[in-house]
Amino acid sequence: MPPCWRMLCHASQQECRHMPVWNFGQPLDGVVQVACTCEDIHESMARMTRELGIGPWFLIEHFPFVKLECWGKPAALDITLALGCSGHTQFELIQQNDDRPSVYRDVAARRGHGFHHWAVAAEPARYDEVVAKYRARGYGLAMDAIVGVGGKAAYLDTFDTLGGFIEVIELTPVVEGLFNMIYQASVGWDGRDPVRRPG
Secondary structure, three states, X not given: OOHHHHHHXXXXXXXXXXXXXXXXXOEOOOEEEEEEEOOOHHHHHHHHHHHHOOOOEEEEOOOOEEEEEEOOEEOOOOEEEEEEEEOOEEEEEEEEOOOOOOHHHHHHHHXXXXXXXXXEEEOHHHHHHHHHHHHHOOOOEEEEEEEOOOOEEXXXXXXXXXXXXXXXXXXXXXXXXXXXXXXXXXXXXXXXXXXXXXX
16 A cells, blocks of 8 residues: 555544544534435335445334424324434334325425435534524424324425435434434344344
């Protein structure tokens, strides 16, 4: 290895040692999830496992919301989620089970199913600060939620700038534990039990 490459690799290793990360390996201020909408979540899980090796998937049917607002108005949605990892990156599939207006149907109507958002995670003490940072940049609050496990989530409308939304996830200890469990299940996965249910 040329000396300059050795220097670069050494510097990179030193930086990684000091970079704060979540317990599933992603940096605190980095992207933790890439999300797509789909028409048939079971077909999509099978296809993404077959073509991309993502898995196993953890399926959450009729995902529970404690509070949900879309564009500042109370809303109700019936969605099914699937979460799986490739390396430290988590992938989310979202199937909407009803015909109500939503941020998911908005994007699908514009370009069909596929990529929907990136998610960044915030420590509970910094969640409001991170959401406010994006609001200050002029991005509208498309969705504001408290989910069944107790954490908050917000979607910022960055579609025209980034081609998709940004989701800010409040990474409570329960949510971080769930994400770490999904990551750990993917390490050395042998293809068995490709679809599982959390808990």
